[in-house]
Amino acid sequence: MLYLDTSAFLKLYVAEEGSVTVQKALNQSDEPLPLSELLEMEFTNALQLKVFWGDLDSQQASAQMNHFDRRKKRGLYYYPEVHRSELMAQFREFSKATPDLGCRTMDILHLAYARLFEADCFVTFDQRQRTLAQQVGFNLLETD
Numbered sequence: 001m002l003y004l005d006t007s008a009f010l011k012l013y014v015a016e017e018g019s020v021t022v023q024k025a026l027n028q029s030d031e032p033l034p035l036s037e038l039l040e041m042e043f044t045n046a047l048q049l050k051v052f053w054g055d056l057d058s059q060q061a062s063a064q065m066n067h068f069d070r071r072k073k074r075g076l077y078y079y080p081e082v083h084r085s086e087l088m089a090q091f092r093e094f095s096k097a098t099p100d101l102g103c104r105t106m107d108i109l110h111l112a113y114a115r116l117f118e119a120d121c122f123v124t125f126d127q128r129q130r131t132l133a134q135q136v137g138f139n140l141l142e143t144d
Contacts, residue, residue, distance in 0.1 A: 001031050002141070003119035005110040006042040007126055013043075013064040014050060018125055018143055025123065025141050035077045036113045042106065043068070080117050090115050094136060101128050101135075111136065 002025060004012075011019040012026065026033065047064055050056040056064075071077060090112035097103060107129040114122050115136070122138040124130055133140055 001034065001117065001119050002026065002029055002121050002123060003034060003110070003114035003117060004039075005107070005122070005124040005126065005129060006039055006046060008123040008141075008143075009039060009043055010046050011125075013047070013067065014056065021141070021143055022123060025121075032076055032078045034080050034113075034117045034119065035072075036079070036082070036110075038106065038109055038113065082113065082116050086116055087112055094132065097132050097135060101132055103128055103132050107132070111138070114138065 004022065004026075008018070008022050010016070011022045044065065047056065047061040051058050051061050087109075091108055094108045094111050094115075095103070098108070107124075107126060110124070111122065111129070111133055114133075115138075120139055121141055122133045123141040123143070124133065125143055130140055130143075
């Protein structure tokens with residue numbers, strides 16, 4: 001199962017470098033994509049940031065959010081159950097790498113979710129997060 005962090009997930013809705021790679025990987029998967037509330041929140045705000053930066057207008061951002069909602073209703077995404085205590089334990093374990101890698105909280109949380117979802121492939125375009133993902137044993141989609 002694939003787990004996409006926000007940098008990868010956004011590429012399904014906004015044409016950016018790497019969008020084709022992410023779409024191909026998703027097309028090769030027969031399973032619905034697991035999402036966390038964290039991912040949905042970051043994705044929603046990322047679309048709004050695209051408006052702020054002038055990369056999208058508000059109608060385009062709204063259209064992409066509607067597209068996301070339609071995909072969710074069609075069952076292309078699902079929200080696996082996560083126990084907060086397990087998420088926190090996984091987060092604490094992964095955050096031990098922060099002094100060496102400079103990882104951000106949200107990046108570690110994505111990895112913790114991916115581990116709890118039992119993802120076998122992690123997809124990100126963030127180098128620090130890729131390094132941590134490799135250190136904790138995830139297979140990575142080649143994004144270069």
